[in-house]
Amino acid sequence: MSSTAVQAPIFPSFAQVFQGLVGQIGQLRQMAPTPTLPEATRVRRAIATLIAETNADEAVWLESCIRCGQCTSACHYFQATGDTKYAPLRKMNLYRRVYQREIGPFRWWYRLVTRPIGLKDLEALQELVYDSCSECGRCTMVCPMGIDIASLVHHQRSALVAAELVPPELAALQMEQKQRGTVFGASAEALHRMVDTIRERAGVAIPLDKARAEVMVLSSAVDLVGNGNGLLATARVMNHLGVDWTICSDGFESANFGLLSGDMALWKRQVDPIVAAAKRIGAKTLVIAECGHAYPALRWNPTLKGEDLPFEMMYMSEYLGRQAKAGRLRLRPLQGRVTYHDPCKTGRRGGAFDEPRAVLRAMQADFVELPANKEFNWCCGGGAGIFLLERATRLRDESFKIKMRQVDMTGAEAVVVSCASCRLNFEAGRHKNQWNKRVESLVELVAAHLLDDAPQGAQSPIEEAAA
Ligand code: SF4
Numbered sequence: 440m441s442s443t444a445v446q447a448p449i450f451p452s453f454a455q456v457f458q459g460l461v462g463q464i465g466q467l468r469q470m471a472p473t474p475t476l477p478e479a480t481r482v483r484r485a486i487a488t489l490i491a492e493t494n495a496d497e498a499v500w501l502e503s504c505i506r507c508g509q510c511t512s513a514c515h516y517f518q519a520t521g522d523t524k525y526a527p528l529r530k531m532n533l534y535r536r537v538y539q540r541e542i543g544p545f546r547w548w549y550r551l552v553t554r555p556i557g558l559k560d561l562e563a564l565q566e567l568v569y570d571s572c573s574e575c576g577r578c579t580m581v582c583p584m585g586i587d588i589a590s591l592v593h594h595q596r597s598a599l600v601a602a603e604l605v606p607p608e609l610a611a612l613q614m615e616q617k618q619r620g621t622v623f624g625a626s627a628e629a630l631h632r633m634v635d636t637i638r639e640r641a642g643v644a645i646p647l648d649k650a651r652a653e654v655m656v657l658s659s660a661v662d663l664v665g666n667g668n669g670l671l672a673t674a675r676v677m678n679h680l681g682v683d684w685t686i687c688s689d690g691f692e693s694a695n696f697g698l699l700s701g702d703m704a705l706w707k708r709q710v711d712p713i714v715a716a717a718k719r720i721g722a723k724t725l726v727i728a729e730c731g732h733a734y735p736a737l738r739w740n741p742t743l744k745g746e747d748l749p750f751e752m753m754y755m756s757e758y759l760g761r762q763a764k765a766g767r768l769r770l771r772p773l774q775g776r777v778t779y780h781d782p783c784k785t786g787r788r789g790g791a792f793d794e795p796r797a798v799l800r801a802m803q804a805d806f807v808e809l810p811a812n813k814e815f816n817w818c819c820g821g822g823a824g825i826f827l828l829e830r831a832t833r834l835r836d837e838s839f840k841i842k843m844r845q846v847d848m849t850g851a852e853a854v855v856v857s858c859a860s861c862r863l864n865f866e867a868g869r870h871k872n873q874w875n876k877r878v879e880s881l882v883e884l885v886a887a888h889l890l891d892d893a894p895q896g897a898q899s900p901i902e903e904a905a906a
């Protein structure tokens with residue numbers, strides 16, 4: 440298999456980017472804001488948030504658990520530790536108490552027989568809804584009652600935002616994005632600098648801020664603060680396809696620390712400029728960078744409910760897959776055996792299973808599935824911001840071993856991922872365990888295998904073989 444670092448040596452390898460980011464992440468704890476509100480106010484705000492976010496779905500979910508325990512064995516944090524504290528049904532308990540005391544039909548009774556929620560309850564909740572839940576949805580998928588535990592966890596993250604109880608690393612980035620609109624300092628100026636660097640040193644043009652374009656592409660902080668290879672690869676692929684594309688410097692950031700922290704106002708504030716820019720330029724397609732949580736942040740943004748959007752939102756792997764299926768992506772064969780890790784948010788939640796596999800087929804890859812794949816894929820352990828949390832290190836490391844064992848069973852030399860957060864977590868696991876597998880980004884792999892002289896619209900090798 441060709442190495443992406445060899446194809447684009449002007450930027451550091453992803454392993455080096457990872458080392459640099461670890462240093463920056465280590466400083467986040469010192470930058471986190473400290474609580475300012477009185478204890479009673481924090482508790483009141485948390486309860487009010489849960490009441491406000493409880494609609495018919497949430498009420499039914501909170502009423503209908505039959506304690507069957509099927510969700511327990513589906514959760515990687517339970518599987519990795521054997522500790523029933525991390526059972527998904529326990530992650531709903533506080534929300535259920537609020538529901539029973541404040542909303543449910545027997546609230547008068549529950550107020551008599553249960554104790555009120557206090558700050559200590561909310562502090563204990565922090566580990567359950569941040570450190571030990573990546574909102575991967577695997578428990579949701581197996582629940583016979585159709586309870587969306589991951590969504591209930593997310594509502595509780597919102598409650599902890601109101602109670603000023605976001606874990607420090609996430610709180611620091613939430614604050615930065617709220618106050619300055621950046622993540623790790625990745626500003627519009629940083630985007631301009633990276634575009635200039637890519638043009639000058641790699642000779643690859645990125646059409647920035649076009650007035651009109653068919654396709655609008657997002658970038659991400661990871662691309663701009665270190666991994667220039669990600670943006671360079673994206674540009675190479677888009678230019679190879681010959682599409683009318685652009686990146687808008689007033690709406691380019693995929694990362695959304697509103698979604699990750701549970702801060703709904705920030706979630707919306709990050710999405711609004713992207714939607715406005717896509718409308719302004721008349722985009723037909725919005726391509727979301729390889730940033731797993733950015734997909735739900737845009738696709739299922741509750742603040743967009745009811746709004747007709749004149750463009751289609753697509754994750755990078757979906758976009759690449761459609762191009763591969765249409766024969767527009769002409770690729771050299773990929774050497775060596777690979778497997779693919781489905782990011783939870785784009786896979787189990789989004790259903791983008793066939794497209795990344797179509798890309799690997801177009802590279803004639805010796806591809807082998809993980810033992811549990813597609814909707815049954817296990818989270819890598821670092822999703823939904825957990826990769827950033829120092830306190831979650833043990834949980835993250837232990838659950839990554841599940842993934843490592845599964846990759847080892849395939850005999851693959853490399854695991855392909857299509858999410859920067861998964862990739863960082865894989866890189867951390869690889870480093871800690873002296874693991875001999877390579878971790879490849881799908882878009883970087885595609886860029887490294889482009890047949891640049893291929894005529895547009897021709898059949899892909901896999902289709903020619905099938906014809
Ligand atoms: S959403 Fe995933 S991490 Fe969270 S409780 Fe369910 S299985 Fe565990």
Ligand code: SF4
Nearest residue numbers: 504505507508510582
């Ligand atoms: S699988 Fe569903 S019904 Fe069973 S314990 Fe878990 S949440 Fe409750």
